[in-house]
Amino acid sequence: MVEEWAAIGAVLLLSLVTFATRIGGVWIMSCVPITPRIEAFLKYMAASVLIAIVVPATLSGSPRIWVAVAAAVVTMAASGSALGAMLIGTALAAVGRGLGF
């Protein structure tokens, strides 16, 4: 269990980090131009961080989690709706739990 004061301190730290990313682009542009290489790095890092969270979390989970994530991927690829993908993944995980997986 995380202590309340530690949690609030962490949230303040993460708020500062996030605000720095929001003002960082304008600040950097007022000094130097962003090269295509830096742009590619930021773009690929943004996708990769999510991949780095999802892949190990899914593979280390139970079969109902594999099915839920696979269904979310297929739904997104077919419909382009992240919300729909999230709802279908969640629904299948609930059904899986109900069936005892």
Next chain:
Amino acid sequence: MNPPEIPRFTASGVWRGCVEIAPVAAFVIPFGIAFGVAASAKQVSAEVSLLMSALIYAGASQFAALDLWVAPLPLATLALTVLAVNARHILLGAVLAPWLLRVPRIRRLAALFFLSDANFAQAMAARERGEMDAGILLGSGLTMWICWMAGTSVGVAAGSLLGDLSRFGFDVVMVSYFAAIIVGQWKGRADLLPWVAAAAVALAGSYLLPPGWHIIAGALTGGIIGAWRHG
């Protein structure tokens, strides 16, 4: 030669931004609910969940932080992970810079605090139509923020009422959402190598590295290979 354009930042611009983004902002509410529920599932208090949504105000990074939310809080890992997830803001800001560098600093910082993918996209579309008033960025950001907070509040309330959340499948809300975002970012074969490398390094790291560091290792691997191949 074109007459020099004069960026403005007015109350009427702020109001236009507020109203124009409303149909898009409504779709943020379910994600806010999902975050509130997921935070409850992680035993995060209502106050801290709301503080996260109010001050961090960046959905994917808030979910990522929940993933690492265990005592004692791994502050360095949390900060680096949130930095990596939100690094794309740097690009959005860079695109907006020519516009925002010409409005007074306090207003610029206020508009940037509420910057998100959705209100960035809306502001750029408005700019294409000849919009000069940077106030729309603040206005649209405010509406998005209000919806995000409303959703979080409902989710936090629901989460504490519902009890064991895996019964409803809410334990997979985050991974399902992230998986969908990843699929949505797929632009073609060029993405394959950086993505597979990120996944492989993260997977290996989840066995070999201290908790959470596999995320940073995977993110850096994907970023570096992407920059090397496509920069």
